[in-house]
Amino acid sequence: MNKEQMDAQRFCALVEAHGHHPRHWPEKLRPAMEAFAAGGEGRAILARAAALDAALADAAAPPPSAGLEEAILAAATGRQDAGASRKAAHTARRIAAGSRRVAPGNGAGRARPPVAANDNAPASRWLAAGLLAASLLAGVWLGLSGGLSTLDGLLPPSGSDPLAEIVRLAAAPDDEGDLL
Amino acid sequence: MAAIGRGDQQAFAGLMRRHMERVRAIDWRMLGSAAAADDLAQDVFLRIWHRPGMYDPKKGRFSAWLAKVAANACLDRLRAERNHAPLHGALEETLADPAPDPEHSALAADRARRVRAAIAALPERQKLAIALSHDLGHTNIEIAEIMDTSVEAVESLLGRARRKLKERLHAELAAEEKSG
Numbered sequence: 001m002n003k004e005q006m007d008a009q010r011f012c013a014l015v016e017a018h019g020h021h022p023r024h025w026p027e028k029l030r031p032a033m034e035a036f037a038a039g040g041e042g043r044a045i046l047a048r049a050a051a052l053d054a055a056l057a058d059a060a061a062p063p064p065s066a067g068l069e070e071a072i073l074a075a076a077t078g079r080q081d082a083g084a085s086r087k088a089a090h091t092a093r094r095i096a097a098g099s100r101r102v103a104p105g106n107g108a109g110r111a112r113p114p115v116a117a118n119d120n121a122p123a124s125r126w127l128a129a130g131l132l133a134a135s136l137l138a139g140v141w142l143g144l145s146g147g148l149s150t151l152d153g154l155l156p157p158s159g160s161d162p163l164a165e166i167v168r169l170a171a172a173p174d175d176e177g178d179l180l
Numbered sequence: 181m182a183a184i185g186r187g188d189q190q191a192f193a194g195l196m197r198r199h200m201e202r203v204r205a206i207d208w209r210m211l212g213s214a215a216a217a218d219d220l221a222q223d224v225f226l227r228i229w230h231r232p233g234m235y236d237p238k239k240g241r242f243s244a245w246l247a248k249v250a251a252n253a254c255l256d257r258l259r260a261e262r263n264h265a266p267l268h269g270a271l272e273e274t275l276a277d278p279a280p281d282p283e284h285s286a287l288a289a290d291r292a293r294r295v296r297a298a299i300a301a302l303p304e305r306q307k308l309a310i311a312l313s314h315d316l317g318h319t320n321i322e323i324a325e326i327m328d329t330s331v332e333a334v335e336s337l338l339g340r341a342r343r344k345l346k347e348r349l350h351a352e353l354a355a356e357e358k359s360g
Binding site for chain 1: 189192193196197200201204205208209214215217218221222225226229230288291292293295296299310313314315319320335336338339342343345346349352353354
């Protein structure tokens with residue numbers, strides 16, 4: 001395409017499609033566009049396009065919430081541990097009934113259901129997570145035997161052995177709707 | 181990604197540091213809410229953590245692939261929101277100044293708010309094309325790959341988006357041209 005075939009309307013449409021910077025212009029059209037851009041009409045069109053880009057830059061995204069990356073990392077790590085011993089973690093959740101919300105105070109965060117662990121994580125992590133879950137169960141049992149009043153509603157029926165109840169819950173089938 | 185596949189948390193944290201801004205830029209432009217953008221960024225990165233094998237280096241640059249994951253997550257979220265409740269407070273947040281700065285003039289804040297509102301009013305695919313082109317600096321060819329469409333369709337999307345923005349922001353752009 002030569003200079004004669006480039007008019008203001010076409011130049012404007014091309015700048016709208018490719019942006020105002022010549023490096024983004026199609027190679028075949030660049031000479032004709034650069035020639036047109038040197039004229040008064042071309043300069044005015046480019047100035048308007050540059051103003052739009054500047055306005056968009058002024059309205060760019062605000063920075064992420066403080067601690068977002070740490071929260072994501074914690075969620076990833078927590079899920080990895082939970083995935084290593086799903087039944088034990090599930091049992092702990094049923095007893096603790098804690099919230100799994102991980103987004104830090106963003107006002108629109110959702111309670112996050114736990115999901116499967118990193119599918120390529122080494123097997124040694126399963127062992128570590130299993131030990132972690134076992135220690136969690138032991139801690140819960142100690143708490144129960146110590147008579148924590150906040151867990152009264154979650155205690156097994158009187159007369160039953162709390163540890164046996166925990167073990168029974170640990171052996172129960174996964175609740176897939178809760179775990180995935 | 182290989183390190184992340186082995187469960188390397190430091191590698192995962194490094195990947196988040198490098199790419200968080202870009203993922204959030206897409207999320208924020210598409211969803212119009214910093215809180216929703218944080219939430220979706222968390223979803224995107226956790227998806228990578230749990231399924232690092234999703235990325236195939238033979239299919240292109242990681243940044244373009246990640247932009248595609250983020251874009252699809254946004255479109256899925258918007259689709260889900262359309263079928264259920266609207267994003268809580270998203271429009272109000274879009275119109276509000278995300279980072280009130282005492283030194284930021286009222287005029288500039290007002291202009292930024294109008295720009296954000298004009299972008300928010302664009303159709304989803306036009307908004308996405310603007311985010312990928314303007315905020316992330318992808319070429320039209322890359323945007324076509326990310327959006328699973330032709331380069332011509334991207335040019336059309338960008339052309340229509342920029343034309344609408346120029347029409348809606350006529351006064352703001354005139355002021356920008358004078359100051360520039």
